[in-house]
Amino acid sequence: MADHPDFAALAQAPLHELRGAEWDAFLAAMRPWLDHADAAIRARAIDRLVMAVFWAESSSVVRARNAGVTLPHDPCGRLAWLLAAIDAAQARHADVIPAFLDRLRFSSTHEPMLTPLLRWLDGLRAAPPPGVDPAVAEGIQLLNRPFDEDDAADVARLVALLDHPSDHVRACAARVLSGREGSALDPAAMFALVAAKDIARPGIAGPFWSEWQHAREDVPVDPIDWMMDILERRSGPEPAGMPFNGIDFHLHEICDHAPDAVRRMMRGGHADLAIETATETSGVVPGMEPVLRDLAGHPDAPIRQRARFHLAFFYAVMLPPEPSTRPIRHWPDWAPDAQAFSFHHGPDNLAWCAVIHPREPGARFDDARAWALADQALPPGLRGAVVAHPLDLVPGSPPQTLRLADRLMWRFAAGASVEMQGDPQAKTWARIEIGAVPLGARWTCFPW
DSSP states (O other): OTTOHHHHHHHTOOGGGOOTHHHHHHHHHHGGGGGOSOHHHHHHHHHHHHIIIIIIHHHHHHHHHHHTOOOSSOHHHHHHHHHHHHHHHHTTOTTHHHHHHHHHTTOOOOTTTHHHHHHHHHHHHHSOOTTOOHHHHHHHHHHHSOOOTTOHHHHHHHHHHTTOSOHHHHHHHHHHHTTOOBTTBOHHHHHHHHHHHHHHSOSSHHHHHHHHTTOGGGOSSOHHHHHHHHHHHOSSOOOTTOSSOOHHHHHHHHTTTOHHHHHHHHHTTOHHHHHHHHTSSSSOOTTOHHHHHHHTTOSSHHHHHHHHHHHHHHHOOOOOOOOOSSOEEEEEEEETTEEEEEEEETTTTEEEEEEEEESSTTOOEEHHHHHHHHHHHSOHHHHOSEEOOTTOOSTTOOSOOEEETTEEEEEETTSOEEEEEEETTTTEEEEEEEEOGGGGGGOOSSOO
C-alpha cells in the first residue's frame, strides 16, 4: 500500500469525524479500490467500507432512535449501495464476497438494515457465486439474527446446529450461545454439552468460550480444567480456518501465569501450545523459569530455541550455546552494574536486538543510569532524533514517548528503538530493550 499514497490517506480517514456529505464523498472515493489488482488493497477497502456502513451507520441509527429524531438520509440506501458494489466487484474478483463475509463476523447489524442484509445472505446461500461458501453466509446470518435465550425452541435450534456438517456454522452457533443465561438455557449444562461435542468433533469449545471470557465470575466451571480436559481427550486438532479462536488460543492466554498448566500441556504432548503459553507474557512469571528451562531442552529445535531466547531476554539466563540461525551472546560485564544479551541473525550474525539487565538479581536502574546504558548500547548520533512511534494510532502524532502498561517506548529517525520496562511512574527499570535491525552493519556495539 506504500505505493498507493492516495489509498493510504483515504484508508486512514477518521470515520468518527465524518458528517453529512463527507460520508458520501468517502464512500464514492473508496468504491473504486474494490476493483484494484492488489488483493490486499481490496481487502483493506472492504474493511473500511464495512466499518463505515455497518459500524458508523448502525451507530447513527441507534443514536437517532434514542434521541427520537430522524436521520437525514436512508441507512438502508447506503447498505444497498454497498451490497451492490460488493456484488459487482465479486464478478471480477472471486475473493471480494469471502473477504466481506469474513469482516462481517465482527459487525452487529440492527434494523432497519438487518432485514435487507439477511435477505442478501439468503440469496448467497441459494445461489452462491464462484468462490463463496454458502455455509459461511449461513454462519453470518446466525451471528446477526436476534436470539432469545428464554425461548426453548430458539435454544434447541441453535444447539442442533452444533452438529451441522459445516465447521463454520457449528462455530457460529457456539458463539451465539456463548455468554448466555436464560430460562431455557442452563450454562452448566451447556458447558458439559459443548465439551462432549468438542471432544468428539473439535471446533466449538473455543467459540463457545468467546463471550464467557468477559464474564468469568458467572462461569459455572473452572475454565482451565474445562479446556485442558477437552484438549487431552479430543479426537483430533481443531479444524483449520475457524471463524473464531479455538481453545488452543484461549488456553495460551489464560494459562500464561500458570506454570502447572504448562507442564500439563507438556505431559500431554502439546509442546507447541506449551511454548506459546510459557512465552506469552513479555516479562518474568513466577515459577515459569524451570518450565522454560525444560522446554529449552526439547528435541524440537524451534521450541528449544524459542525457550532459550525468552530465558535470556526476560530472565537473564544464558544456557550453553548450541547451533542456531539466531544465536545469542551474553555480555556479563557489559557495565559494572549491568549485563547484556545480544541476539544475532543472518550469515554475518549481525545484531538485531539486545537487552540489558542489572547484574544483581532484583536490582533496578534509575532513569539517568538507564539512559546512560541505552546511549552506550545505541549511541545518540547513530539513532537520530525521536520520532512518532508506529504503535501510536493517532495519525500525525508528534514525536513523543509511548507508554504501554509497564514500559515506555521510543522510536528514532534511523528506525532503531529503545524500550524500558519496570515502573514508569517511579522511573526505575528492570530491563532495557534495544532494537536496531534497520542499522544493519552500522550497529557495532554488539559484535559477534
